[in-house]
Amino acid sequence: MDAPYKYDLILKNVGRFIELNDSEKDLFKSLLTEGSAKRKEFVMQPGEITKHEYYVTKGCLKVYSLDRNGVQHVSMFAIEDFWTGDMASFMLQQPSTYYIKALEDTEFLMISKSNFERLFKEIPKFERFYRNLYQRSLVSYVRRTNEGISLTAEERYEIFLNKYPHIANRITQKDLAAYLGITPEFLSMIRSKMSKR
Amino acid sequence: MDAPYKYDLILKNVGRFIELNDSEKDLFKSLLTEGSAKRKEFVMQPGEITKHEYYVTKGCLKVYSLDRNGVQHVSMFAIEDFWTGDMASFMLQQPSTYYIKALEDTEFLMISKSNFERLFKEIPKFERFYRNLYQRSLVSYVRRTNEGISLTAEERYEIFLNKYPHIANRITQKDLAAYLGITPEFLSMIRSKMSKR
DNA sequence: CGTCTATTTGAATGTACTCAAAAGCGGTGG
DNA sequence: CCACCGCTTTTGAGTACATTCAAATAGACG
Numbered sequence: 001m002d003a004p005y006k007y008d009l010i011l012k013n014v015g016r017f018i019e020l021n022d023s024e025k026d027l028f029k030s031l032l033t034e035g036s037a038k039r040k041e042f043v044m045q046p047g048e049i050t051k052h053e054y055y056v057t058k059g060c061l062k063v064y065s066l067d068r069n070g071v072q073h074v075s076m077f078a079i080e081d082f083w084t085g086d087m088a089s090f091m092l093q094q095p096s097t098y099y100i101k102a103l104e105d106t107e108f109l110m111i112s113k114s115n116f117e118r119l120f121k122e123i124p125k126f127e128r129f130y131r132n133l134y135q136r137s138l139v140s141y142v143r144r145t146n147e148g149i150s151l152t153a154e155e156r157y158e159i160f161l162n163k164y165p166h167i168a169n170r171i172t173q174k175d176l177a178a179y180l181g182i183t184p185e186f187l188s189m190i191r192s193k194m195s196k197r
Numbered sequence: 198m199d200a201p202y203k204y205d206l207i208l209k210n211v212g213r214f215i216e217l218n219d220s221e222k223d224l225f226k227s228l229l230t231e232g233s234a235k236r237k238e239f240v241m242q243p244g245e246i247t248k249h250e251y252y253v254t255k256g257c258l259k260v261y262s263l264d265r266n267g268v269q270h271v272s273m274f275a276i277e278d279f280w281t282g283d284m285a286s287f288m289l290q291q292p293s294t295y296y297i298k299a300l301e302d303t304e305f306l307m308i309s310k311s312n313f314e315r316l317f318k319e320i321p322k323f324e325r326f327y328r329n330l331y332q333r334s335l336v337s338y339v340r341r342t343n344e345g346i347s348l349t350a351e352e353r354y355e356i357f358l359n360k361y362p363h364i365a366n367r368i369t370q371k372d373l374a375a376y377l378g379i380t381p382e383f384l385s386m387i388r389s390k391m392s393k394r
Numbered sequence: 395c396g397t398c399t400a401t402t403t404g405a406a407t408g409t410a411c412t413c414a415a416a417a418g419c420g421g422t423g424g
Numbered sequence: 425c426c427a428c429c430g431c432t433t434t435t436g437a438g439t440a441c442a443t444t445c446a447a448a449t450a451g452a453c454g
Binding site: 187 | 431432433434435
Binding site for chain 2: 065067071073075087088091120124127128130131134135136137138139141142143144145146148149150180181
C-alpha cells in the first residue's frame with residue numbers, strides 16, 4: 001500500500017503542469033529510484049558530486065551548509081511533495097557544499113543526472129514541467145532574498161510561521177533559527193517577547 | 198547597425214541552450230517587441246500587472262521595491278544581456294509590487310505574456326531554454342539568499358565587487374547599498390574602513 | 395555657475411551576537 | 425517505568441554590527 005502511493009504523489013505533482021499518458025507515466029517511473037534515510041542520517045555530504053535530485057514522499061529533509069565558523073545555515077526544509085537537492089552541484093556536476101540530513105525517518109524518489117537528461121530526450125514535455133517548477137521556485141527565492149535583506153528577524157519569523165505552519169511545528173527552534181539566519185538564543189528572545197503581547 | 202545587433206545578442210543568449218533554424222529565429226524575433234527608456238524613466242510601477250519579460254540590450258535597469266517605511270530594496274540590476282522583470286506578477290498576472298527604472302538610457306526587447314505562451318506552443322524547444330535559464334537564476338538566488346542570512350554587509354559587498362565589477366562601477370553607492378540591504382551611510386563606513394587596509 | 399543629490403563623518407540608539415549557565419525535554423537503557 | 429544523559433531552550437550580561445538623525449562636503453547635471 002506504500003510503494004504505489006509514492007508514485008501517485010509524484011505523478012500528481014507533475015500533473016500540475018503537464019499531462020502524461022500511461023506509457024509516459026511508466027517511463028517516468030522507470031527513471032526514478034526509491035530511497036530512504038533514517039532520522040539523523042545523511043543523504044548527502046559536502047565534497048560529493050550530487051548525483052540526484054530528490055522528491056520527498058514522507059518525512060523531512062534539511063538542506064544546510066556550515067560557514068567557516070562552523071555555524072549552520074539552512075537552505076530549505078523539504079517535507080512531503082517537495083523537490084530538493086543541490087542544483088548547482090547537480091547541474092554543473094561539481095562538488096557540493098551542502099549537507100542533506102533527515103530530520104525524521106524519510107522516504108523519497110530520486111532522479112539521476114543521466115536519467116534527468118534521458119527524461120528530456122524521451123518526453124520533451126518534461127522541459128515544460130521543470131520550467132514551471134523552477135519558475136515557481138525562483139519566485140519564492142526572489143521573495144526570500146528580499147526578505148533577508150529588508151526585514152528584521154522577528155518579521156521573517158512571523159512570515160515563516162504563517163507560510164509554513166506545518167513545517168514550523170515539525171522542526172526544532174535551533175533548525176528554524178539556522179533557516180532564519182539568526183542564533184537559537186535570539187529566536188528564543190523573539191518568541192518570549194512575542195508571547196508577551 | 199543597431200537594430201539588427203539587438204537580435205544577434207538575444208539569439209546568442211538563446212543559443213547557449215538551444216539551436217534554432219532560420220525560420221524559428223524569425224518566428225522568435227517576430228514575437229519580440231522593442232522598447233526603450235531614458236535615464237530615470239520608469240519601465241514599470243507597482244500596481245501594474247506585468248505584461249512583459251525584458252531582455253536588456255543596452256543600458257541598465259534597476260528592479261526595486263519600497264518597504265512600508267519608504268526604504269528602497271533593490272532586487273536586481275539588469276545590464277546588457279540580462280533577462281529581468283517581475284516573475285511573480287508575470288506568471289500569475291497579478292499586480293506587481295516592483296518598480297523598474299532605467300539608470301541609464303536603456304534599450305531592451307520584450308516578450309508579452311501571450312507571445313510567451315505562443316512561443317512555447319510554436320517552438321517547444323523554448324521550454325528547454327527557459328528551463329535552463331531559470332535553473333541558473335535559481336542557483337544564484339539560492340546562493341544570494343544564503344549570503345543574505347549568513348554574511349556581514351562587508352562580506353556581501355566584497356562578493357558583489359568581485360562578481361559584478363562591471364555593474365559596481367556603473368551604479369551609485371546608494372543603489373548598491375539598497376541592493377546589499379544596508380544604508381548608504383553604512384556602506385560609506387565600510388568603504389572607508391576597507392580602504393584603510 | 396548654481397542647484398540638487400550623493401557621499402562622508404559623527405554621535406546616539408537599536409538589533410542581533412557571544413559567552414556562560416541554568417532549566418527543560420526526549421530518548422534510551424536498565 | 426523510571427532515571428539518567430545529552431541536547432534544546434531559556435535567561436542574562438556584555439559586545440559587535442548596523443541604523444537613525446544631523447550636518448558638512450563633494451560631485452553631477454542642466
